[in-house]
Structures are given as structure tokens and as C-alpha cells.
Amino acid sequence: xxxxxxxxxxxDYCPEKIEQAITKANRDVVExxxxxAVQIKNIIKYIEGLGKKRMLVEDIQDIIEMKLMSIxxxxxxxxxxxYRYTREMVRKANTTDQSIKExxxxxxxxxxxxxxxxxxxxxxxxxxxxxxxxxxxxxRRFLLPEDIVKAHDEGIIHFHDADYFAQNALHNCxxxxxxxxxxxxxxxxxxxxxxxxxxxxxMTIATQxxxxxxxxxxxxxxxxxTHLAPFVRSSKERLExxxxxxxxxxxxxxxxxxxxxxxxxxxxxxxxxxxxNSMTNTNGQAPFxxxxxxxxxxxxxxxxxxxxxxxxxxxxxxxxxxxxxAYITPAFPKLLYVLEExxxxxxxxYYYLTKxxxxxxxxxxxxxxxxxxxxxxxKKNEFGEGECYPCMGCRSFLTPDRSISLGNIAKAKNxxxxxxxxxxxxxxxxxTLNLVDxxxxxxxxxxxxxxxxxxxxxLCHRALQIRHKRLSKVTSxxxxxxxxxxxxxxxxxxxxxxxxxxxxxxxxxxxxxxxxECVKYMTGHSHTDNGKGKEFGLEVMQRLNDACKKxxxxxxxxxxxxxxxxxxTTYKFAKCLRDRFGVIKGITDRDYITNSYHVPVFEEIDxxxxxxLESEFQKLSPGGAISYIETADLTNNIDSVLxxxxxxxxxxxxxxxxxxxxxCQACGYDGEILIDDNLEWYCPNCGNRDHRTLNVARRxxxxxxxxxxxxxxxxxxxxxxIHLDNKDL
Numbered sequence: 001x002x003x004x005x006x007x008x009x010x011x012d013y014c015p016e017k018i019e020q021a022i023t024k025a026n027r028d029v030v031e032x033x034x035x036x037a038v039q040i041k042n043i044i045k046y047i048e049g050l051g052k053k054r055m056l057v058e059d060i061q062d063i064i065e066m067k068l069m070s071i072x073x074x075x076x077x078x079x080x081x082x083y084r085y086t087r088e089m090v091r092k093a094n095t096t097d098q099s100i101k102e103x104x105x106x107x108x109x110x111x112x113x114x115x116x117x118x119x120x121x122x123x124x125x126x127x128x129x130x131x132x133x134x135x136x137x138x139x140r141r142f143l144l145p146e147d148i149v150k151a152h153d154e155g156i157i158h159f160h161d162a163d164y165f166a167q168n169a170l171h172n173c174x175x176x177x178x179x180x181x182x183x184x185x186x187x188x189x190x191x192x193x194x195x196x197x198x199x200x201x202x203m204t205i206a207t208q209x210x211x212x213x214x215x216x217x218x219x220x221x222x223x224x225x226t227h228l229a230p231f232v233r234s235s236k237e238r239l240e241x242x243x244x245x246x247x248x249x250x251x252x253x254x255x256x257x258x259x260x261x262x263x264x265x266x267x268x269x270x271x272x273x274x275x276x277n278s279m280t281n282t283n284g285q286a287p288f289x290x291x292x293x294x295x296x297x298x299x300x301x302x303x304x305x306x307x308x309x310x311x312x313x314x315x316x317x318x319x320x321x322x323x324x325x326a327y328i329t330p331a332f333p334k335l336l337y338v339l340e341e342x343x344x345x346x347x348x349x350y351y352y353l354t355k356x357x358x359x360x361x362x363x364x365x366x367x368x369x370x371x372x373x374x375x376x377x378x379k380k381n382e383f384g385e386g387e388c389y390p391c392m393g394c395r396s397f398l399t400p401d402r403s404i405s406l407g408n409i410a411k412a413k414n415x416x417x418x419x420x421x422x423x424x425x426x427x428x429x430x431x432t433l434n435l436v437d438x439x440x441x442x443x444x445x446x447x448x449x450x451x452x453x454x455x456x457x458x459l460c461h462r463a464l465q466i467r468h469k470r471l472s473k474v475t476s477x478x479x480x481x482x483x484x485x486x487x488x489x490x491x492x493x494x495x496x497x498x499x500x501x502x503x504x505x506x507x508x509x510x511x512x513x514x515x516x517e518c519v520k521y522m523t524g525h526s527h528t529d530n531g532k533g534k535e536f537g538l539e540v541m542q543r544l545n546d547a548c549k550k551x552x553x554x555x556x557x558x559x560x561x562x563x564x565x566x567x568x569t570t571y572k573f574a575k576c577l578r579d580r581f582g583v584i585k586g587i588t589d590r591d592y593i594t595n596s597y598h599v600p601v602f603e604e605i606d607x608x609x610x611x612x613l614e615s616e617f618q619k620l621s622p623g624g625a626i627s628y629i630e631t632a633d634l635t636n637n638i639d640s641v642l643x644x645x646x647x648x649x650x651x652x653x654x655x656x657x658x659x660x661x662x663x664c665q666a667c668g669y670d671g672e673i674l675i676d677d678n679l680e681w682y683c684p685n686c687g688n689r690d691h692r693t694l695n696v697a698r699r700x701x702x703x704x705x706x707x708x709x710x711x712x713x714x715x716x717x718x719x720x721x722i723h724l725d726n727k728d729l
Contacts, residue, residue: 001052001054002054002055003054003055003057003060003208004054004056010579011424013055015047015048018044018047018064019040019044019061021080022035022043022064022068022080023040023078024236025076025080026076026413029075029076029078032039033073033074033075033076033229034076035068035071035073036603039071042533043063043064043067044069046063046065061409064080065077065080066274068080082298083475091199098285098359098626099527100392102513109283121633126716131163132163134166135162135163135165136162136165138166139159139162139166143165143166144159144463144466145170145462145466147459148459148462148466151459154576155365155434155437155573155575155576155577156437156456157239157431157432157433157434157459158431158434158513158566158569158572158588159463159588160163160429160430160431160432163457164218165467165470168471168473168474169216169474169478169479170216170217170218171217171218171219171426171427171428171429171506172217172218172219172426172427172429172430172509172713173217173219173220173221173222173392173396173426173427174213174217174219174221174222174424174425174487175221175222175224175389175392175398175422175423175425175426176209176210176221176222176223176423176424176487176488177412177414177423177487178206178209178223178227178228178423178605179226179227179423180200180412180413180414180423180424180486180490181193181209182205182206182227182228182231182416183195183230183413184413186481186484186485186486186487186570187480187481187484188207188208188209188212188481193205195206195237196231197234198231198234198235198238198264199231199234199265199268199675200235200264200267200268200271202228202231203228203269203271204225204241204272204275206272207271207272207276208281209274209481209487210287210289211279211281211287212481213482213487214281214287214289215281215282215283216481216482217426217482218283218480219392219393219396219427220288220289220291220392220393220396221287221288221289221392221393221396222290222336222391223290223291223292223580224291224292224293224294224297224298224390224423225291225292225293225294225305225308225309225312226292226294226301226305227423228308229301229302229304229305229391230304231259232265232301232304232307232308232684233301233304235261235264235574236257236261239257239260240253243256251513252373262704264305265277265308265311266311266315269308269311269312269315270315273312273315273316273320274320276289276332277330277331277332278479279321285329286332287332288332288393288571289333289334290333290334290335290336290390290393290394291312291334291335291336292336292340292390293305293309293312293335293336293337293338293367294372294388294390295309295338295340295342295343295353296338296340296342296372296388305584309337309353310352310353312335313335313353313356313360313367314356316330316335316360316364316366317356317360317363317364318619319363319364322663322665322695323665324665326663326665326670327694328663328695328697329365329661330704330706331697331704331705332704334366334367334368334372334393334704335366335368336367336369336390336391337354337357337367337370338370338371338388338390339367339369339371339372339373339645340372341373344566344645344646347560348434354642354645354654355642357369357645358457358641358645359635359638359655361657362374362633362634362635362637362638363661364659364661365656365657365697365699365704365714368626368655369645369649369654369655370388370391370653370654371648371649371651371652371653371654372388372649372650373649373650374385374414374615374650374653375388375389375653375654376388378619378622378653379397379399380400380402381400381404381420382400382401382402382405383404385420387400387401387420387422388520391654392426392427392626394626395563395624395654396507396562396623396624397567397622397623397624397625397654398422398425398507399504399507399558399560399622400420400504400557401420401421401422401425401504401505402503403504403505404418404419404446409499409503409505410424410488410489410490410491410500411489411490411491412424412486413486413490424486424487424488424489425488425505425506425507426488426500426505426506427506427507427508427509428468428471428501428508428509429464429466429471429508430508430509430510430562431460431463431464431467431509431510431511431512432460432510432513432562432564432566433456433460433511433544434514434573434576435512435513435514435517435518435540436513436514436517436518436573436587436588436593437456437576437577437580438452438453438456438509439521439522440517440521440577440580440581440587440588442522444521444613448661449522450543453540453543457510457544457547460510461510461547462553464508464510464656466561468508468557471497472496472501473548475494475495476489476491476492476495476496476497477494480714483497488500490688501557502556504558505558506558507558507560507623508557508558508560509559509560509561509562509564509624510544510548510559510560510561510562510623511561511563511564511566511624512541512553512561512562512564513564513566513570513573513593513594513595513596514545514573514593514594515527515540515594515596515597515617516528516600517540517594518537518540519533519536519537519586519592520586520587521535521584521587522536526600526603527597527617528599528603528605528613530613534613534616537617538616538617538620541597541617541621542620544620545561545622546561548560548561548623561620561621561622561623561624562624562625563595563596563597563598563624563626564595564596564624565700567700567705567709567713568709568713570595570712571592571710572712573593574588574591574592574712575712577593587706590712590715590716590719591711591715591716592712592713592715596621597614597617597618597620597621597625598627598628599613599614599627601630601716601720601721602719602720602721603717603721604725605721606723607631607724608644608647610627610629610723611629611644611648611651611652612651613648613654614627614652615627615651618652618654619653619678625654626655626656627654627655627656628656628657628699629644629653629655629656629724630658630720630721630722630723631657631658631659631722631723631724631725632722632724632726633659633660633672633674634659634724636726637726640724641657642724657701657724658698658699660672660697661697662694662695662696662697663695664683664686664688664693664694664695665688665695666684666686666688666693667683667685667688669683669684669685669686671684671685673694673696675714675717675718679711679715679718681694681696681708696708698717698727
């Protein structure tokens, strides 16, 4: 018989452990209350007589308690229960203590590779992780039911961000309402911040606001450059006034204004880029920020916006210097470029920006591309109007605004009646379902598969409800920058955020992982086969959406299906699946499972076929999705990048191109840093393997990581096939 321990691992059955546990409890009661050796042996015989092949350790303990009470040993049963509880507390405390010690000593593999944008050796990151370990411990012991903790440990589901859950004030990701804060003033640490009067000042204040906002949440945040465009005009008007006062000719005024304004935009963007990458928020990292470039958001300031976009792209192409003075690819901010009729055609007015974006993508992996055309078809508000807006962070999309008819529930000062509102909205958190485990648990029985799927969905539902209920207790006072001073709302002091959690204003996400392995096990086909596999894959995705729709209608909470990034969880899920089901060729024989609906990284497929196929699954992942293609070095083949960009515009809502952008500080090599068969990174030019002197940038689940990855994610990166090379078609 095998015993399943609390962490999901299986060990051999050992009757001596039962005997030892009851004997220890015997010592704490009077003689007449003690169980005799014969009675103990009978309990063991009863357990063995059940003939089980596998048993949970908790079930064995429950049987012991029941048997002790059935023979009248109530006091002994009480002592055994107390002993069991005490051991549970000691075990959990020791686990936490050990995690803290390993973190401080730099020996904890999980925390060292938990986030590819955090360096666990740095004191600011360690401080965040120390708090995270404590929060996780509190979450597991006091805030979540045992069955959810158990399902999380066994890799059946993943309860995200438990390291922040103990603080009920923290939400996931959002779109910052920078326009409200800059135009109408805000407050940081009790200091009033009034409306700036020039672009350079606005950019400086923006970085300070972003750092403050991202310190009050744990997920990604997004701003739009549209909110900064009016300050370019303010600077221009200020310069015109200055030079006109000097009685210069119109030609002189225009010349000097153009020169000075160009320099101010350059300085402003440089200030923004350096500050975002050099500042550290309370999460122990640079702000996890995305910057949206969407010309269609404004008509009045479109030309000013184009000037900012151009400078952002030029400076990102250049990169940021590392400690040796070499230009490298920064992880943040992530850039989001919206494709639209004004910039997608060669004769379009702003096509020069798209060509610059293509050059930037080939060199620095950003920007990523959002198709206004496709998004307007997929995202329709309560009046049936298509809306286009950026994701929150790397891939989390709000659902279309359903709160329009309710009016200005966030009390924003820049609210426009009758129009969908996106900036100022947010996500409440994520729980992810392991689809591979659902499939393997069904043993290929299709009826059993759907039965297990429904059970697991309800488990996720309860876990999401716990997330929602915890946030529902929050008042605006816990994070004034968010809830009182415009980032997300302008609520009164002490006012509850409860209304903002309902009516479609914010979302809460049902994540999913491993669609490929799930479909492959159940049908024998990949979901990319345009046949039986694809049909079943779409059916699985629809089931997730149907569940979210049902919960949403019953509770007025905006549940949404989310293609989870699972950066480190992909490795955890893979290990748990092997522990539970053994090694199954093509399913559990790798150290990772496939992200969301993606084509598996090792499957040969061309770029355009991949994007077209994944667009069908992206539609069924409305709460979060991003598709990508892996490319060869395209810095000398920008025409190919432009062809992909045009294809994205016509076919898929959100996609990116993954190039390589590395640097070896030991020898100055700036080609691709490679991975050997032992999953170790090395410079092919000089053989350097020191992570401290290797600058490696890789796309990790939608965003760029630069601090290396765990074993599972490293294997996944190594096995990625190229979808677009430099060969003639």
C-alpha cells in the first residue's frame, strides 16, 4: 500500500509509524485510558484489511481517531487529536522557518527562480520574499480551506500570489488612470501634486506615480502615452510665448520652438525610461509596467502623441547601458503598439511609426502588437459598441465595460458619460486549473473527464470567491493613491471599494494551463490538427467560458477565462503530474507543461499558420491571452517583420515576436547565449557560464525576463522551435 502525504508525494505504508503515534499519545493519559498493544494491533489490522492500494495520510489519522473512540478511549483520542494538530503546526512552522533560512542563504531554488525579473540575492527583493513566505504561511494555515490548499499542493489548481494574499488590500493588475491624476491633481504621502505645465515635468511625475501605484498592488500595470500627449502642447505653447516675447521673427520662433520641443521630448522619454528601470517598488523590483501606444485614443493630440511614440521607439532600439557600458535590452517598460488604419498601410500617415516599431521588435523584442480591427470585433460594450484598449501588464485584458449605465461609480474626475471606461479598472486575482490533471485523472473516459472538469471548476470557483470576499472588506484608506487620489478611483475616506468589485467594473480570472497535453492525452491528437484535436480543444475552452458566464450571472462578478502565464508554475505542475501519474510519453516526460492554449514549443509550424490557429483559441480566452512566434535574427530583414505585423492586424487580437537579445560581459559577444544539454547557459564565443556576467533576455509568458529561470522554464526555452527564419519562401 502507498501513502499519499500532505505535499502530494507517495511513500510506502509503514505500520510502525501508526504504532509509534498511538504510543506517544498513550504516555499522556492515565493507565486505564491507554490502548493496549492488542488494541493498537487491531487498529493497524483494520486499516490493512481495507485492501486499499493508496490512502491519504489524513484518512488514516481519521480512522485511528474513530477506532479509539469506538473502544471507549475518549481521552486517548483527544490526546491523539491534540498531538496530530500540534505536529501539523510544527510541520508548517518548520517548513516556513526552513524556507526563510534557505532564502537568506541563497539556497532556495524556488525563490531564486520564482520571478525572472527579480534577483533573490538583492536585499530589497529578499525583504519582499521574506514577507511573501510569511504571507504564504498565513494563507495556507488560516485563510484557505484545507481542500483548496491540498489541491494547490498537488498541482490540481494553482492559487496565485499567496505570498501577497494575507494582506486583504492587494489586488492584481490594472490600467492606471494617469490622465485623471495629471490633469486634476493627486496626492502622494500627504503631498499635493498639482497639474504639471510642461512635458518634462509630467514625465517625471508619471514615473513617481507609477512607482507608488505598483507598490500598492502585486500585478502588472499599464499606462497610455495618450495621457501625456497634452503636455507636449503645453510645452510648445510655453516655448512659443518665451521666444515671441523676445520679438523674434515667426521663422525664428518656429525654428527655436521645434528644436527645444524636440529636445524636451527626448529628455522626457529618457527620464521616464531611466527612472522606471532604476526605481524599486515595495515588490522588490522595477515597476512591472506596460506602456500603450494607441493613436486612435485621441484626435486632438494625435500629432503630439506620434512624437512621443517615435521617441520611445528610438530610445528602446538603442537600449540601456549595463554596468560595462554596453547597450542591452531592458525588461521594462513593456511596449504595446496598437495597429490601426492610420499606421498599417504603406501610404498611411503614421506608417513611419510602424516601420520604426518593426525595427525595434527585431532588435529589442518589443513592442507587442494589438490589432484594433480584431479587438473592435471581439470586445463590445453593453451597447454593442466595439472598444479597443491595452492589456493590464503582460496579457490580462478587461472585459468590455458593463457598468456604463451605472454612471461614474469610481467618481473619476475625467469620466465621460455614456462611454466605456477602462483606465481606472483592475483585476481581483487569479486561480488556475491544471487541464492536464483533469485529463489524466479521467483515464481517457470522456464522461468521467467532463465530470471531473465540473468538479475542478467548482473548486476554482470557491477559491476565486475567497479572493473576492477578501478584497470586499477593503476601504479606500488602505491605499489612498489607488482609491482616493485617482489611480483607480476618487472615493471618500473610509468608503468601501465593494461596488468596484461588481457590475463588470473589475474582473476576476479563471486561469487554465496545459490545453495541448490535455487534448493530446484524451484524443491522441494535438489541438493544432484542424480536426478531432482542435475540435476537442475548443470544446474544453467553451466549457471554461460557460462556467464563468454562469457564475457571472449568479453573482454579478465579472469572472473571465485567462490564459495564465505560469512562469514558475509550469515546472511545479509538471513535477506534480509525474508524482501522481508517473512518466507518460509526450504528456509528463518534460519538466514543463504548455502555457494556456499555445501550440507546444517543440511542434514544427510556420509563423502565419500558428497565429491564425491560435486566434481561434484567443477568442475563447477573453480575460487574458497573448500569442507569439519565435524568430531568427531579423534585424536585417525588417520587411519580414512588417509582413507579420500586417498579418496580426488582419487575423489576431494580440501577438508578439520573440527574438534573441543577449550580451556576454566577459568577451563582449552580443549574439545568442545558448543552453547546453544540462540546461546551463553559456557563451558560445568564450564559454562563460557565470550568470552574473551574462545578460540574457528572453520572453517569458508575455514579458521579458532577464534574471534566468527554473529548470522547467529553461528546458521550455531550449526546446523552442523557430517559426520564422531568413529563408526565402
